[in-house]
Amino acid sequence: MNEKIKARVMDSRKIKRVLERITTEIIERNRDLKNLVIIGIRTRGIYIGKRISKLIKNAENIDIPVGVLDITLYRDDFSELEAQHMVKKTEIDFSVTDKDVLLVDDVLFTGRTIRAAMDSLIDLGRPKTIQLLVLIDRGHRELPIKADYVGKYLPTSRREIVHVKLKEIDNKDEVLITEPSSLE
Amino acid sequence: MSFKHKHLLGIQALSASDILTILETAESFLEISAREVKKVPTLRGKTIVNLFFEPSTRTRSSFELAAKRLSADIINFSNQTSSVSKGESLKDTVLSLEAMNTDAIIVRHSYAGAPHFISTFCRSHIINAGDGAHEHPTQALLDAFTIKQEKAKFKNLKVVIVGDILHSRVARSNIFLLSKMGAKVVCVGPPAFLPIEFQQFGTQIDYNLDRAIEGADVIMTLRIQLERQQKNSFPSIREYRNIYGLTEERFRKAKKDAIIMHPGPINRGVEISSDLADSLQSIILKQVENGVAVRMAILYLLLGGKDRETSD
Structure with a gap:
C-alpha cells in the first residue's frame, strides 16, 4: 500500500524536549520514585520507556527498571484478523505487585491496546497504581481511557496514519502523519 | 511471517x-x-x-x-x-x-x-x-525446540536416533523435521527395526551404535515399544541392551557437550541406563x-x- 506523507509533526529535538518535560511531570507526581517501574508496550513503547528511565536516572539518580509487554495474546480482535499476529516475548523480570506502574506506548488511538495491556498487567500481579504515558494522543477513543502524560495531542482523521519513528529501530527520531493514497 | x-x-x-x-x-x-x-x-x-x-x-x-x-x-x-x-x-x-x-x-x-x-x-x-x-508432529516440534534451546541451530548437527525406528512415529517425524532444518540424521537399530528404505528420507543408516555415536551432538533414544512388538522380532531385552542400549561407556564416544533425549516413557536399563537418564546431559524433562x-x-x-x- 502506498502512503503519502501529509505532515512531519515532530523531529528529534522536539521529541527530546517533550520527553524531558514528561519526565519532570513524572517526578513531580510520584513522590516515591523508588516504587516506580516502567512497562513498555511492544515495540516502540519499550524505547520510549527506556529513554524515560534514563532521564529519571540523570535527574534523580534513581534506577527505574523497564519491562517489556507483548499484548498480542490479550487482543480483542483475535478471531477477526486475517492472519494471526506473531506473538513476541513478554519480558518483565520484576514483580509488579504493589508497584506504581508507568505504562508506556507510542500512540494512543482507540484505547484497545491499553485495555489489553492493563488486563495483561493485572494477570501478572496487583500493581498499586497504573499510569499511562504516550508520545502522541491522536484521539478517536473507543474505550474510556485517558493518558496521564501526553507528549503531543494530534488531531487526526481516522483515515490518517501516525508513524512514530525512533532511532533505536528506525534510525531516526520523527513523527509523521501519512494517508493511504487512493490511487492503486 | x-x-x-x-x-x-x-x-x-x-x-x-x-x-x-x-x-x-x-x-x-x-x-x-x-x-x-x-x-x-x-x-x-x-x-x-x-x-x-x-x-x-x-x-x-x-x-x-x-x-x-x-x-x-x-x-x-x-x-x-x-x-x-x-x-x-x-x-x-x-x-x-x-x-x-x-x-x-x-x-x-x-x-x-x-x-x-x-x-x-x-x-x-x-x-x-x-x-x-x-x-x-508435536513431539518432533518439541524435540526441535529443545535442541534449538541447547544448540542454537540445526545446520550440520549430528543427531543419532537409536531404537525401533520402524515402529516409531516419533522417529519418522523427527527425521522429516531435522532433515528439513539441515541436521545430519543417523538412524541406528537392529536390522529388523531399521529397513534400508529409510535411506530415502535422507538419513544415514547404521547397525552399529558404537560407530554411529562418534562425534554425535544429540542422541535420541527411543522406547522399545513392547506392546507393539511381534513375537520373535528380537531375541531378548538383554541382548538389545547389550548392543543398542545407551550406556555411560558408549556415551563417552559422543561429543563432550552431547545431549540425550527420549520421548518417554522410558524403559530404564533397556534403551538407556538409569544413571544416564538422570544425568545432567539428559534433557528428557526439559522436553516435557x-x-x-x-x-x-x-x-x-x-x-x-x-x-x-x-x-x-
Missing part, C-alpha cells in the same frame, strides 16, 4: 519456515508457564477435544494444559469410556462430537492416516497427536516442559485469525 495451515497432520506438509514460525512462537509462550497465574485469555470460548484412541499420559495432559493456559475449554475423550466400545465408527464418533461445535480436535489413533481421514470431512482444525507408525509451550504455539497458530480454506 505467517502460518497458513488449517491442520497439523504431519511434519511432511510443513516448510522449514513454518517450522521456524512454530518454534519462535513457542519461545514467547514459555514465559507464561512460569507465571504465578499461568493463563492468558487468547482462546477464550474455543472448544477443543482430546480424542485419544490409544493410551497416553504425557501428550494428552500436555495438550490439555496448553489449551487451558490459553483459556480454551477442552474435553477428554478416550475409547475405553466411549461409544466406540459399543461399535460406533470413527466417522460417526467424530461427527457427533463436532455437532457440539468444536473448534479443534486432537487425535491419537493406532491407524496411520486416521487424522488425515478425519480432516477430510471435518470443519474443525485437526491436530495429529500420533497416528500408528506414521507421524507424531517445552512440550506445553510448543503445543500452545500450535493451538495459537491454528486457531488464530479467520477460518482458513487451505486443506493441509
Whole structure:
C-alpha cells in the first residue's frame, strides 16, 4: 500500500524536549520514585520507556527498571484478523505487585491496546497504581481511557496514519502523519 | 511471517519456515508457564477435544494444559469410556462430537492416516497427536525446540536416533523435521527395526551404535515399544541392551557437550541406563516442559485469525 506523507509533526529535538518535560511531570507526581517501574508496550513503547528511565536516572539518580509487554495474546480482535499476529516475548523480570506502574506506548488511538495491556498487567500481579504515558494522543477513543502524560495531542482523521519513528529501530527520531493514497 | 495451515497432520506438509514460525512462537509462550497465574485469555470460548484412541499420559495432559493456559475449554475423550466400545465408527464418533461445535480436535489413533481421514470431512482444525507408525508432529516440534534451546541451530548437527525406528512415529517425524532444518540424521537399530528404505528420507543408516555415536551432538533414544512388538522380532531385552542400549561407556564416544533425549516413557536399563537418564546431559524433562509451550504455539497458530480454506 502506498502512503503519502501529509505532515512531519515532530523531529528529534522536539521529541527530546517533550520527553524531558514528561519526565519532570513524572517526578513531580510520584513522590516515591523508588516504587516506580516502567512497562513498555511492544515495540516502540519499550524505547520510549527506556529513554524515560534514563532521564529519571540523570535527574534523580534513581534506577527505574523497564519491562517489556507483548499484548498480542490479550487482543480483542483475535478471531477477526486475517492472519494471526506473531506473538513476541513478554519480558518483565520484576514483580509488579504493589508497584506504581508507568505504562508506556507510542500512540494512543482507540484505547484497545491499553485495555489489553492493563488486563495483561493485572494477570501478572496487583500493581498499586497504573499510569499511562504516550508520545502522541491522536484521539478517536473507543474505550474510556485517558493518558496521564501526553507528549503531543494530534488531531487526526481516522483515515490518517501516525508513524512514530525512533532511532533505536528506525534510525531516526520523527513523527509523521501519512494517508493511504487512493490511487492503486 | 505467517502460518497458513488449517491442520497439523504431519511434519511432511510443513516448510522449514513454518517450522521456524512454530518454534519462535513457542519461545514467547514459555514465559507464561512460569507465571504465578499461568493463563492468558487468547482462546477464550474455543472448544477443543482430546480424542485419544490409544493410551497416553504425557501428550494428552500436555495438550490439555496448553489449551487451558490459553483459556480454551477442552474435553477428554478416550475409547475405553466411549461409544466406540459399543461399535460406533470413527466417522460417526467424530461427527457427533463436532455437532457440539468444536473448534479443534486432537487425535491419537493406532491407524496411520486416521487424522488425515478425519480432516477430510471435518470443519474443525485437526491436530495429529500420533497416528500408528506414521507421524507424531508435536513431539518432533518439541524435540526441535529443545535442541534449538541447547544448540542454537540445526545446520550440520549430528543427531543419532537409536531404537525401533520402524515402529516409531516419533522417529519418522523427527527425521522429516531435522532433515528439513539441515541436521545430519543417523538412524541406528537392529536390522529388523531399521529397513534400508529409510535411506530415502535422507538419513544415514547404521547397525552399529558404537560407530554411529562418534562425534554425535544429540542422541535420541527411543522406547522399545513392547506392546507393539511381534513375537520373535528380537531375541531378548538383554541382548538389545547389550548392543543398542545407551550406556555411560558408549556415551563417552559422543561429543563432550552431547545431549540425550527420549520421548518417554522410558524403559530404564533397556534403551538407556538409569544413571544416564538422570544425568545432567539428559534433557528428557526439559522436553516435557517445552512440550506445553510448543503445543500452545500450535493451538495459537491454528486457531488464530479467520477460518482458513487451505486443506493441509
